Structures are given as C-alpha cells and as structure tokens.
Amino acid sequence: MKINDRLIGALAILGGLAVIAGTLGFREIPGQQFGSAFFPRLLGIALIFCGVAFVATAANGPMVRVGEVLKGRSGLKIATVLAAVIGWVFITPILGFILNTALLIAALAFLAGGKPFPSVATGLAMAVLLFLIFGQLLRVPLPMGVVESVLS
Amino acid sequence: MSALVAAVELVAQPDVIGTIIVASLLGIVLGAIPGLTAVMGVALLIPITYFMDPVPAISAIAALAAMAIFAGDIPGTLLRIPGTPASAAYVEDGYAMSKAGRPERALGLSMVSACIGGVVGVVLLMTVAPLLARFATNFSSVEYFWLALLGLTCAAIICAGSALKGVLSLLFGLWIATIGIDAVAGQPRFTFGSIELMGGVSFIPAMIGMFALPEVLKNITARATRQEPPAMGPIFPGLGRALRNRWRNLLRGSMIGSIIGALPGAGADIAAWVAYAVAKRQSKTPEAFGKGHDEGLIEAGAANNGGLSGAWVPTLVFGIPGDSITAIVIGVLYLKGLEPGPIIFVKSPELVYAIFIAFLLANLLLIPFGWAIIKLSRNLLRLKPCYFAPVVLACCIVGSFAINNSAFGVLTMLAFGIVGWLFEENDIPLAPAILGIVLGGMLEFNFVTSMLKSQGDILIFFSRPVAAVLGLVVFAIWLVPLLRHIRKPKEIRV
Numbered sequence: 001m002k003i004n005d006r007l008i009g010a011l012a013i014l015g016g017l018a019v020i021a022g023t024l025g026f027r028e029i030p031g032q033q034f035g036s037a038f039f040p041r042l043l044g045i046a047l048i049f050c051g052v053a054f055v056a057t058a059a060n061g062p063m064v065r066v067g068e069v070l071k072g073r074s075g076l077k078i079a080t081v082l083a084a085v086i087g088w089v090f091i092t093p094i095l096g097f098i099l100n101t102a103l104l105i106a107a108l109a110f111l112a113g114g115k116p117f118p119s120v121a122t123g124l125a126m127a128v129l130l131f132l133i134f135g136q137l138l139r140v141p142l143p144m145g146v147v148e149s150v151l152s
Numbered sequence: 153m154s155a156l157v158a159a160v161e162l163v164a165q166p167d168v169i170g171t172i173i174v175a176s177l178l179g180i181v182l183g184a185i186p187g188l189t190a191v192m193g194v195a196l197l198i199p200i201t202y203f204m205d206p207v208p209a210i211s212a213i214a215a216l217a218a219m220a221i222f223a224g225d226i227p228g229t230l231l232r233i234p235g236t237p238a239s240a241a242y243v244e245d246g247y248a249m250s251k252a253g254r255p256e257r258a259l260g261l262s263m264v265s266a267c268i269g270g271v272v273g274v275v276l277l278m279t280v281a282p283l284l285a286r287f288a289t290n291f292s293s294v295e296y297f298w299l300a301l302l303g304l305t306c307a308a309i310i311c312a313g314s315a316l317k318g319v320l321s322l323l324f325g326l327w328i329a330t331i332g333i334d335a336v337a338g339q340p341r342f343t344f345g346s347i348e349l350m351g352g353v354s355f356i357p358a359m360i361g362m363f364a365l366p367e368v369l370k371n372i373t374a375r376a377t378r379q380e381p382p383a384m385g386p387i388f389p390g391l392g393r394a395l396r397n398r399w400r401n402l403l404r405g406s407m408i409g410s411i412i413g414a415l416p417g418a419g420a421d422i423a424a425w426v427a428y429a430v431a432k433r434q435s436k437t438p439e440a441f442g443k444g445h446d447e448g449l450i451e452a453g454a455a456n457n458g459g460l461s462g463a464w465v466p467t468l469v470f471g472i473p474g475d476s477i478t479a480i481v482i483g484v485l486y487l488k489g490l491e492p493g494p495i496i497f498v499k500s501p502e503l504v505y506a507i508f509i510a511f512l513l514a515n516l517l518l519i520p521f522g523w524a525i526i527k528l529s530r531n532l533l534r535l536k537p538c539y540f541a542p543v544v545l546a547c548c549i550v551g552s553f554a555i556n557n558s559a560f561g562v563l564t565m566l567a568f569g570i571v572g573w574l575f576e577e578n579d580i581p582l583a584p585a586i587l588g589i590v591l592g593g594m595l596e597f598n599f600v601t602s603m604l605k606s607q608g609d610i611l612i613f614f615s616r617p618v619a620a621v622l623g624l625v626v627f628a629i630w631l632v633p634l635l636r637h638i639r640k641p642k643e644i645r646v
Contacts, residue, residue, distance in 0.1 A: 001574065001577050001578075002577060002578060003574075003577075003578055008320070008578065012320060012323075015327075019327060019342075022341075022342055023341075026339050026341065027337075027339060029337050032337070032604070033603070033604065033607065033608055034600050034603050034604055034608075035336075035337055035339070036334040036336070036337045036339035036341055038600060038603075039330065039596040039599065039600060040327070040330045040341065040342075043323060043326055043327050043330065046319075046323055047320075047323050047327075050316065050319055050320050050323060053316055054316060054320070057316070057637075067577070069373050074373040077372050077373050078369055078372075078373060081368060081369060081372055081545065082566065082570070084545070085545070085549060085562060085563075085565075085566045086563075086566065088549055088562065089559040089562050089563060092559075097550075101546050101549070101550070104542065104545070104546060104549075105542040105543055105545075105546050106542075107542075108372065108541070108542035108545065109538050109539050109541075109542045111372075112372045112373075112537070112538035112541060112542070113536075113538040114536065114538040114539055118539065119538075119539070122539050122542075122543065123542075126543045126546060127546070130546060130547070130550050133200070134199075134550050134554055138200065138203045138554065139203075140550075140553070140554040140557060141557055142550070142553075
C-alpha cells in the first residue's frame with residue numbers, strides 16, 4: 001500500500017501535535033528545569049518539521065495506492081495472517097498451545113497453496129517442536145488450554 | 153592475559169560450544185532460504201537467548217549472523233534471489249558463474265572469502281576495540297549524547313535511501329522509546345492507562361514484529377515459481393589457486409568491510425556494495441563485472457562478513473550499534489543487565505574477549521558448515537514459502553509470548569509488524585526506528601542530564617574538545633543532504 005508523501009507528511013504533523021498535546025498533562029517537578037515533557041516535546045517539534053518537509057517535497061499523485069498484493073486472494077492471505085495472530089491470542093486459552101499452533105500453521109500453509117497432508121504434518125511437527133523448545137527446555141509456561149488439559 | 157584465559161574457559165564450556173553449533177546450523181539454514189534474512193533470524197533467536205547466560209546468548213547471535221550472511225549467497229548464486237540484502241551486490245556474478253555450469257566455484261569462493269573477511273574483521277575488533285575503549289573511559293554524558301546522535305544520524309541520513317524517510321523512521325523509534333515510566337521523574341508517559349505499557353514497549357516483540365512479520369507477509373503472498381537449482385560439483389579443487397591469484401581483492405575487501413562495518417549505522421550491506429564498487433574501479437577488466445567475474449564476488453563477499461564483525465566495534469566500545477543486528481545485540485545486553493560501553497571492558501573484560509573468541513569460532517566454522525550447506529542447498533531451495541512462512545509466524549508468536557508470558561507481547565508484535573510492513577511498502581527504512589527504540593532512552597538521559605548540569609546552557613555540548621568534534625560531524629552529516637537539496641534545480645527535485 002503506497003501512501004503519498006503528502007499524506008505521510010500530514011500524518012507526521014498530526015503525530016507531532018499529538019505528542020506535544022500528550023505531554024501537556026505531565027506533572028512538573030518543582031525546581032527542575034527539564035522534566036518528563038522536555039524530550040518528547042522536542043520530538044513532537046521535530047516530527048512537525050519532518051512532516052512539513054514531506055508535504056513540501058511530495059510529488060503529485062493519488063493519496064493512497066492499493067497494490068496488487070492487497071487485492072484478491074493475496075489480500076485475503078494478508079488479512080488471514082493478521083487475523084490468525086489475534087485468533088491465536090484468544091483461542092489458545094481454550095484449545096491449548098500445541099493444538100492451536102498446529103491449527104494455525106496448517107491452516108495458513110493450506111491457504112498459501114500447500115497440499116493438505118504436508119500442511120497438517122508441518123503444523124503438528126512444528127507445534128510439538130516449539131512446545132519442546134519453549135515449554136520444556138526454556139520452561140515458558142505455555143497455555144495448556146481447556147481442551148489440552150482434558151486430553152492430558 | 154588472565155581475562156583472555158577466563159574468556160577461553162567461558163567459551164570452552166560445553167553449553168556455549170553447543171549453543172554456537174546449534175545457532176550456526178540455524179543461521180546457515182535460514183540464510184540459505186530465500187526470503188529469510190540474517191536480521192530476521194537474529195530477531196527470532198532473541199526470545200531463546202533471553203533465557204541464556206550472556207556469553208552463550210551473545211555467541212549464539214554472532215554465530216547465527218555470520219553463517220546467515222554467507223548462506224545468503226546460496227540462493228543468490230543458484231536462483232538469482234539474494235538470500236540476504238548483503239548478497240545483492242554480487243548476485244549477478246554468482247548467478248552468471250552458476251549459469252556457466254560452475255555454481256560450486258562461485259559458492260566456494262564466497263565461502264572462503266566470507267571466512268577470511270570475518271576473521272580479519274574479528275582481528276580488527278580484537279585490536280581496535282580495547283584501544284578505543286581505553287580512550288572512551290573519559291567520556292562524559294555530553295560525548296555519549298553526541299555518539300548516540302551520531303549513530304542515529306548515520307542510520308537515518310547516510311544509510312537510508314531517502315534521508316527524510318530515515319529521519320521519520322528514527323523519530324518514530326525515539327517516540328516509542330519515551331513510552332513508559334520516565335526514569336528521571338517517575339512520570340508515566342504515553343501509556344494510555346495500560347499497565348503493560350508502564351515498563352515501556354517491550355523491545356523484543358517490537359523488533360520481531362518489525363523485522364519478521366513483513367517477511368512472513370511477503371513469503372505467504374509470494375507466487376510459487378518453479379526454478380530448479382543447478383547440480384553441484386566438488387567445491388575445493390582449484391579454490392586455493394583462484395584465491396591466491398585474487399589475494400589483493402580478498403585483503404582489500406576484508407579491510408573495507410571491517411572499516412565500513414565499524415562506522416555507526418553502516419552495516420554489511422553497505423560494506424558489500426562499496427567493496428564491489430572499489431573492486432570494479434581497481435580492476436583491469438571492469439567490463440567483465442556482472443558477467444560471472446570473480447574479483448567483485450571475492451572482494452564483496454569478504455567485505456560482507458568483515459562488515460558484520462566490524463559493526464561490533466562501536467557496539468561494544470560506545471554502545472552505538474553498527475547495524476540492525478548489533479542494535480538488537482545492544483538491546484539484549486541491556487536485558488542481561490550489561491551496559492555496553494567502555495566500562496564493560498573494565499568491569500567484564502572476560503565477557504568481551506569471550507565474544508571475540510565466539511565470533512572467531514563462528515567464522516572458522518563457516519568452512520565445514522558452508523561446505524555442508526552448499527552440498528545440501530539443492531534440497532533446501534526446493535522448500536516452498538507456503539510451508540515455512542507459517543512456521544516463521546508461529547515462531548514470532550511464541551517468541552513474543554515467551555518474553556513476559558503474556559499475550560500482550562503477541563499483540564505488540566502484531567502492531568509493530570503492521571507498522572514495519574507499511575514502512576517497507578513505502579520505502580521507509582526499519583533500522584533507524586529500531587536504533588531509535590534501543591538508543592532513545594540513552595539519548596534522552598544524556599541530553600537531559602547534560603542540560604541539567606549546565607542549567608540550560610546549550611554550549612555545554614561543545615565545551616569539551618571530543619564533544620565539539622563529534623557535534624560538528626553530526627551537524628555536517630545533517631547539513632550535507634539539506635545543502636544538496638537546496639542546490640538541486642527545482643525541476644529535478646519534483
């Protein structure tokens with residue numbers, strides 16, 4: 001997704017203003033000349049200058065150009081990847097780490113053009129491997145989930 | 153001397169040697185797969201190193217990066233797809249050699265050049281870093297402020313395609329670094345009421361998101377192309393004679409790489425391009441470059457790994473990253489409670505020497521591991537992105553989760569991944585943002601401390617000779633693109 005430099009500049013200016021506005025509520029420390037707001041305010045000003053430079057030097061053209069990668073099947077794949085990450089966060093406490101990670105890998109591999117059996121095999125093998133590395137070797141408390149708890 | 157002995161003992165531990173070997177294998181496989189870069193490999197390794205002691209953790213990163221940078225030559229040579237950006241400089245020569253039926257010669261030259269370049273870089277690191285560290289022990293907050301700004305300036309202005317986009321990326325990173333409780337006044341900043349953000353944005357999920365998620369998206373949407381890698385002959389016969397004939401290129405490439413790599417904000421990619429250009433300029437047959445000539449391949453191949461080692465000089469001595477990988481290393485050192493800078497040479501010299509030895513070991517391992525991967529490369533290159541991209545995504549998720557055992561890390565990774573993807577789509581470089589996140593705290597601390605010391609007198613930043621020189625260098629780097637832009641005719645600007 002190509003964004004015109006003019007829009008990037010406008011976003012930078014807005015961002016700079018938002019950063020400065022965000023510092024207005026910071027409490028001042030009595031007797032201290034440079035408090036918590038000092039550095040972020042400088043950053044906000046720099047962002048505004050940067051945004052102005054973007055706007056001033058931008059070439060003409062559409063504000064946003066949606067590339068081929070975001071259209072059709074390719075766009076669906078990108079949306080699915082992003083949704084899969086959010087899905088993993090919410091479904092793992094239910095299904096458990098191994099089942100959910102295997103499902104995520106297998107589904108995405110299949111969606112990306114993989115064959116059904118290798119997709120499922122890759123998903124299961126890698127989910128177990130990641131569980132062994134992180135869950136067993138590094139002792140990360142990976143969620144068991146309701147389903148895995150019942151199964152085990 | 154006792155520090156060196158202690159360092160050898162540290163590296164000789166079975167767990168450290170084992171970690172180096174496993175990380176090397178991982179690096180060489182990741183680098184050889186088109187679309188998986190050395191930086192991404194390091195980003196994915198960090199959650200694992202998080203649970204290790206400092207020596208195996210840093211050794212693993214050094215080994216993985218050294219292997220991955222070389223292995224990036226394999227898809228470049230066999231399929232004309234550079235595995236890492238650093239291999240792009242000489243991809244045409246390698247591919248032309250491969251088309252002419254000599255892929256093993258191109259890869260053999262790359263492998264030995266990378267090994268020699270890396271070793272020269274480590275020797276430079278071992279000799280220059282302690283000397284610079286001794287000099288830097290007298291630095292105050294003012295010099296550190298300028299050094300941090302110099303590193304950020306180099307990354308944003310010199311190394312990025314567009315200086316303006318580099319600056320924007322940097323400012324984004326610096327703003328991210330301000331999120332959380334302010335260390336000086338205890339004021340929560342930009343936390344939006346979130347308890348998770350009180351401690352600041354977790355560096356590892358942010359970095360994994362920015363570097364790895366865009367690669368996943370690229371690979372998962374990649375159209376499958378059926379390209380059969382060529383058959384491979386024996387690698388070593390005739391290699392020694394070819395390298396003896398090109399010893400000048402080998403030596404020059406190693407030196408150029410090590411020196412450019414040591415510049416804050418530069419890296420192996422730039423080192424390889426510069427070395428290739430120098431090789432072409434100095435060659436008696438510049439017209440043969442790009443058509444399967446070995447001079448550029450050897451010189452830039454050596455510069456690649458030389459640059460990787462050189463980048464550790466500013467990282468360890470000043471705490472200023474030489475490239476994206478060392479920016480990650482600085483983050484890891486902070487996480488381990490070790491502050492990179494001259495003091496680390498005084499407080500934990502054995503750790504510094506252990507890093508040197510691990511790096512040397514990793515570069516020497518390039519020959520046996522490189523030989524094995526070249527032999528296996530035909531099979532590896534047949535791997536389809538549709539299978540490995542979801543696995544990389546799963547690694548991103550579990551790695552981000554593991555840092556705080558919290559789903560918030562996964563969502564942070566996702567948010568930064570989307571930002572990273574948008575940056576890449578619009579040619580905004582990622583490295584300045586990561587450098588900004590890593591160095592933002594140090595920059596602010598040294599800036600505010602100096603301002604408080606001088607009671608607001610800005611001249612304090614020029615009150616010491618080294619600080620004044622550094623300040624002038626920073627201003628010069630800022631002014632050059634500005635003056636160039638002003639002097640450019642308006643029609644060209646548009």
